[in-house]
Amino acid sequence: MRIELVRRSQQSVLFSALSPFIAFGLMVVAGAVIFLVLGKNPVTGLHAYFVQPLTEIWSLHELAIKAAPLILIAVGLSVCFLSNNWNIGAEGQFTIGAITGAALPLYFPDMHNVAVLPLMLVFGAAGGALYAAIPALLKARFNTNEILTSLMLVYVAQLILDWLVRGPWRDPAAMSFPQAPAFHSWAVIPELLPASGRANWGIVFALVAAFAVWFMLARTLKGFEVKVVGQSPRAGAFGGFSTARTIVFAFLVSGALAGLAGITEVSGAIGRLQPQISPGYGFAAIIVAFLGRLNPLGIVAAGLVLALSYLGGEAAQIEIGVTDKTVRAFQGMLLFFVLACDTLIHYRIRLVRPVPAASAEPLSTEAAHGHR
Amino acid sequence: MRKVLLALTASAAMLVATGAMAQDKTKACFIYVGPIGDFGWSYQHHQGALEMQEKLGGEDKVEIAYLESVPEGADAERAIERFARSGCDIVFTTSFGYMDATNKVAGKFADVKFEHATGFKREHPNVATYNSKFHEGRYVQGVIAASLSKKGVAGYIASFPIPEVVMGINAFVLGAQSVNPDFKVKVVWANTWFDPGKEADAAKVLIDQGVDIVTQHTDSTAPMQVAAERGIKAFGQASDMIKFGPETQLTSIIDDWGPYYIERVKAVMDGTWEQHDVWHGMAEGHVVMAPYTNMPDEVKKAAEDTEAKIKSGAFDPFTGPIMKQDGSEWLKEGEVAEEGVLLGMNFYVKGVDDKLPQ
Numbered sequence: 001m002r003i004e005l006v007r008r009s010q011q012s013v014l015f016s017a018l019s020p021f022i023a024f025g026l027m028v029v030a031g032a033v034i035f036l037v038l039g040k041n042p043v044t045g046l047h048a049y050f051v052q053p054l055t056e057i058w059s060l061h062e063l064a065i066k067a068a069p070l071i072l073i074a075v076g077l078s079v080c081f082l083s084n085n086w087n088i089g090a091e092g093q094f095t096i097g098a099i100t101g102a103a104l105p106l107y108f109p110d111m112h113n114v115a116v117l118p119l120m121l122v123f124g125a126a127g128g129a130l131y132a133a134i135p136a137l138l139k140a141r142f143n144t145n146e147i148l149t150s151l152m153l154v155y156v157a158q159l160i161l162d163w164l165v166r167g168p169w170r171d172p173a174a175m176s177f178p179q180a181p182a183f184h185s186w187a188v189i190p191e192l193l194p195a196s197g198r199a200n201w202g203i204v205f206a207l208v209a210a211f212a213v214w215f216m217l218a219r220t221l222k223g224f225e226v227k228v229v230g231q232s233p234r235a236g237a238f239g240g241f242s243t244a245r246t247i248v249f250a251f252l253v254s255g256a257l258a259g260l261a262g263i264t265e266v267s268g269a270i271g272r273l274q275p276q277i278s279p280g281y282g283f284a285a286i287i288v289a290f291l292g293r294l295n296p297l298g299i300v301a302a303g304l305v306l307a308l309s310y311l312g313g314e315a316a317q318i319e320i321g322v323t324d325k326t327v328r329a330f331q332g333m334l335l336f337f338v339l340a341c342d343t344l345i346h347y348r349i350r351l352v353r354p355v356p357a358a359s360a361e362p363l364s365t366e367a368a369h370g371h372r
Numbered sequence: 373m374r375k376v377l378l379a380l381t382a383s384a385a386m387l388v389a390t391g392a393m394a395q396d397k398t399k400a401c402f403i404y405v406g407p408i409g410d411f412g413w414s415y416q417h418h419q420g421a422l423e424m425q426e427k428l429g430g431e432d433k434v435e436i437a438y439l440e441s442v443p444e445g446a447d448a449e450r451a452i453e454r455f456a457r458s459g460c461d462i463v464f465t466t467s468f469g470y471m472d473a474t475n476k477v478a479g480k481f482a483d484v485k486f487e488h489a490t491g492f493k494r495e496h497p498n499v500a501t502y503n504s505k506f507h508e509g510r511y512v513q514g515v516i517a518a519s520l521s522k523k524g525v526a527g528y529i530a531s532f533p534i535p536e537v538v539m540g541i542n543a544f545v546l547g548a549q550s551v552n553p554d555f556k557v558k559v560v561w562a563n564t565w566f567d568p569g570k571e572a573d574a575a576k577v578l579i580d581q582g583v584d585i586v587t588q589h590t591d592s593t594a595p596m597q598v599a600a601e602r603g604i605k606a607f608g609q610a611s612d613m614i615k616f617g618p619e620t621q622l623t624s625i626i627d628d629w630g631p632y633y634i635e636r637v638k639a640v641m642d643g644t645w646e647q648h649d650v651w652h653g654m655a656e657g658h659v660v661m662a663p664y665t666n667m668p669d670e671v672k673k674a675a676e677d678t679e680a681k682i683k684s685g686a687f688d689p690f691t692g693p694i695m696k697q698d699g700s701e702w703l704k705e706g707e708v709a710e711e712g713v714l715l716g717m718n719f720y721v722k723g724v725d726d727k728l729p730q
Contacts, residue, residue, distance in 0.1 A: 058457070062450045162563070166533060166729060175492055175716040176535045177468065198449070269446035271472060275532070279443035314451060317439055318458055324407070324441045 001354065005347040015345050020291060020298070023337035024305070030333050040320045048319040049312035049330070061197025063307050065269050068202035069094070069261040069278070071303035073285035075210045076257030078294040082217065083230040083250040089135060089150030090258040091282025092157035093128040097259020098266045099161055100127025102273045105187035106169055106180060116186045120263055128259015129252045131157065136251030140244035146251075154282065162275050169273065180273035189268035200268035202261075207300065209257055214296035226250060258282060287335050309334065400424065400637050401460035402438040403451055405467035406566045412591025412610040413565065413627070414440060417466045417489075419611075420629030427634050434637060444469025449476060456481040462640045464633070465489065468534070475499055485645050487636060490536065492715070497647050502632060505653030506536070507543035507714075508682050509625030509661055510587075511689035513607050514547020515678050516622050516664070517585045518555045519671040520605060525725075527578030528559045529571055529588040529595050533729045535717040537589050542721045543689045544587065547678070549723055558583055559726035568594035575599060575606075585622075596620060605666060612662040623675070624662035631657050651711065654683040690714060695722040 015022075031049065032042035053059045073090045080087040101124030105116060135149040164180070171181040189200045217223035229236035229246040236243060266277055288306050292299030313327030402421050406414035418438065425434045437460065442451045448470045455463045456477055462485040465474045471491040478486045478496045486499045494501055517526045528544065530537050541559060548555035558581060560574040571590045575598040578586060587607040588595045593616040599606035600620040608614070608624025632652070639645040652658040661679055664672040681687040692703030697720035703709060720728050 056457075058453065062453075065446060065450070176538075176718040178532065178534065182472075265446060269449075274444070274469065276444045276469060279445060279447055310447075311450070314439060314454060318437050318454065321437075324439070 002352045004350045004352055005343070006350050008346060008348055011345055015341075016293075019341035019345060020293070020302070020338060023334065023341045026337045026341075027330065027334045030337075031330060034326065034329065035320075035322075038322060038326070040322065045316055045320050045322070048316045050308065052315045052319070053308055053311040058197045059311060061193075061199035063304065063311060064192075064199040064203040066310055067303040067307035068200075068206045069265050069281045070285050070288045070306055071206035071300055072202070072209055072261035072264070073254075073258045073282055074288035074292060074299045074303060075206070075213045075296045076254035077285055077289040078292070078296055078299060079213060079217070079226060080250045080254045081230075081289060082294055083226045083246050084233075085136075085139070085230075085247055085250045086147045087132065087135070087150050087251060087254050088147050088286070089132070089153050089282070090254065090285055091278060091280065092150070092154035093131045093255040093258035094262035094265075094278055094282050095154075095157040095161050096131040097124040097128035097255075097262030098273065098277055099157075099164060099262075100124055100259070101263025102180065102183070102266055105183050106273075109181075109184065112184060112186045114186070117189065117267070120187060120267060121260060124263025125256040125260040128262060129256040132251040132255020132258070133248065136248045140247045146247075161273065161277070165273050165275055171272075178275050182272045183267055187267060188271065189264060198269075200264070202264040202268050205260060205264060206303070209260075210296040210300045213253070217296065222249070258285075287331070291334070291338055305334075306331070397433060397435050398428075398462075398637060398641050399435045399437065399460045400633070400640075401455040401458075401463045402436065403442050403448070403455070403463070403465045403467075403470060404438060404440045405444065405469070406441060406591060408438070408440050410566050410591045411593050411613060411616075414466070414591070416610050416627040417464070417629050420633045421464075423630035424633035424637055427630075428637060428641070433641075442470075449473035452477045452486075453480070456484045460484060462487065462637060462645070485636075485640055492649075494647060494649065500636075500647045501649045503536075503651050504627060504658040505651060506625055506627070506659055507539045507689060508653045509659050510540045510543040511547035511682065512661060512675055512678050513587055513623065513625070514544040514549075514555075515551055516667065516671060516675050517544070517587070517607075518548035518551035519674060520622070520667060521552075521555070521585050523582060523584050524552055524554060525556045525558060525583045526585045526587060527575070527581070527583035528557050529574045529578070529586065529590055530559050530561050531565050531590045532563060533561065533718075535715055538720070538728065539714055539717045540589050541724060542717070545721055545723045546689055546694065551674075554723075556723055556725045559724065561729060562590050564590065566591045568592040571595050572598050576602075579604060593617075608662060614662065614665065619666055621662070622666055623664050626660040626662055628658055628660045651715075654679065655685060696720070697722055697724055697728075 028046060031046060035042040035045035053063060073094065077087060077090060101120040104120050104123055134153060135146045138144040138149050139146045166178040169180040171179055189202065192199050192201060225241045226246060228239060229241050229243055233243045266273055270277060284306060288299055288302045291302035309331055313324065316322050317324060402417060404414035404417060408414050408418040421436050425436050428434045439451050442448055444467060452463060452465060452473055464487045466489045468490045471488060471493050474486050474488045475493050475495040478499045482498055484498065488499060488501050490503045491501050528541055530541060541557065545557050558578055560578055562570045562574045564570055571592050572594040575586055575595040579602050584604050586595055586599045586604065588609045591610055593613050596606050596608060596613050596617040600617040605622050606617060606620050608621050610627050612624050612626055614621045664675050688708045690709035692707040693705045694703040696702045
């Protein structure tokens with residue numbers, strides 16, 4: 001007996017919309033099983049994981065802080081992925097954005113006025129965009145593999161940051177420890193509601209960006225161009241759309257949003273440049289982008305869900321004493337179930353009974369080609 | 373209006389007071405930068421926490437909670453705040469990168485005590501800092517390395533160029549030079565505290581370059597295992613790693629946080645906790661040498677004598693004459709380094725075959 005995937009001629013619209021929720025439901029069930037196996041009460045566990053973080057105001061602030069960079073980056077990535085550009089280097093664009101944005105208050109520490117913060121944000125976005133332009137131009141001009149170039153540039157960006165905070169930008173008051181001086185108050189992104197928690201304007205940037213990109217993709221010619229070129233560059237060419245221009249456009253948007261997320265994170269949530277500024281937001285955002293089905297509004301929801309899984313993971317570690325490995329397993333399961341649901345929307349499972357080897361061979365290669 | 377406020381405050385105070393009386397357990401909370409199974413830094417902190425719980429009356433008296441692998445960015449502040457809000461009486465934040473976050477949260481929760489390991493900032497009266505003089509153990513390792521090495525070169529797997537690590541490299545070299553003045557140390561910067569793959573690669577590179585003893589300032593057991601495969605000797609880090617190299621480990625610097633955690637949590641129970649900054653070493657039992665193994669008796673004797681001298685305070689590893697790497701004089705004959713200089717150390721002493729990343 002062999003299992004094959006056969007492409008469906010028609011995809012269910014209903015299940016396409018429902019699949020993230022089904023995936024989430026499956027994850028809850030699987031999570032309950034895991035808690036049971038670990039000898040913990042699944043109700044307490046799931047409550048700590050998914051409900052408790054939402055019941056306290058300060059925790060909602062933290063949710064916003066955690067979700068903001070994920071959403072900002074993932075929204076940008078959706079433009080890339082829809083246009084068939086695999087930008088895996090958002091983590092690097094995030095880092096460079098943090099650096100270029102932070103350069104302003106570090107080089108002009110006496111500039112204390114309202115212009116500082118907006119300029120920092122612009123510099124951050126520009127830095128991220130320029131950094132993303134490298135793999136874009138390499139792909140557009142030389143047809144290099146953008147997955148490799150953008151990924152490798154992540155490590156370059158991290159080493160640049162590392163060098164800066166250990167060398168030229170090191171805080172002289174930090175006893176030779178690697179960190180830049182703290183931002184002065186004009187260079188810090190204000191908190192939204194300082195009385196109840198530390199959420200800053202980052203989440204607002206994320207929501208605005210999500211709406212703007214959604215509008216661009218759904219309602220403008222540019223958005224149409226992105227999607228057409230992504231689905232079929234040849235069809236795009238007949239329509240007069242340039243593949244090269246689309247590559248550069250997608251990377252610039254994606255890089256700018258990642259860069260904006262970077263400067264927002266260091267200015268708002270961290271307060272200074274230091275060797276470690278991201279727990280892998282650029283990579284987690286890839287999950288968020290797909291979880292949100294590459295739709296910017298879906299990404300907002302997906303970003304909140306993934307952020308919740310981080311917060312809930314901590315709550316579960318404290319409340320019922322599971323390890324952080326459980327948290328990772330949960331996130332992995334979520335992605336697994338989403339992809340599985342997705343696959344089953346596009347393909348149906350066919351069980352093939354064993355037949356003589358000679359006739360079975362061509363069949364299986366055909367099926368393998370059918371899978372995109 | 374004022375009366376209403378007063379009444380509210382009073383009743384709130386009452387609530388807090390009864391809450392405190394009802395509470396017969398002390399809750400101590402720990403934030404770790406790595407997994408508790410790293411067999412290095414975080415593992416030792418967790419062992420200290422468990423020892424503290426046991427010595428202070430077990431689960432009936434002390435409740436412990438921990439979060440492992442907490443990144444040193446925006447997440448740290450949330451993790452610390454979550455502890456402060458979940459009824460912890462004292463929170464230990466055990467990595468340098470938690471410094472700002474610890475102080476920020478401490479400002480909001482005046483009733484909770486905070487203890488930050490390896491940092492130097494105490495912005496509020498409820499923040500204390502603590503660290504250990506690991507370099508004392510490194511000096512002893514240096515003595516052993518120079519006594520055993522046939523090639524006169526040791527390999528050093530370093531994590532990040534921060535003062536503590538630089539201090540360790542220098543102490544190791546000075547210990548080695550006390551036996552063999554021409555001893556050299558090769559350094560590889562792994563740029564990680566815990567990454568078994570990278571650490572193993574670093575060990576292989578050093579061994580390929582001809583060192584015949586390896587020591588490490590990173591937290592995994594990978595270098596020990598590589599040394600065992602290649603048949604050379606190595607030193608463990610943070611915990612006793614003898615079971616990962618029964619015929620390889622010479623000794624290991626054990627970070628024993630138990631005594632400190634017992635002292636501080638007890639102070640919270642007794643209501644005598646006060647802010648301080650401590651930097652303790654062998655004398656206080658915070659730095660402990662694992663049994664000296666896989667070496668001849670005379671080397672073992674030399675190591676024990678050195679350890680005893682440091683422990684009794686008769687000798688400080690940073691006692692002149694000491695030259696800097698460029699050959700200029702740092703400490704005159706008999707001069708002992710000031711703690712302030714050590715804690716901000718950003719230069720090598722003579723004999724280190726590496727350029728310090730700046």
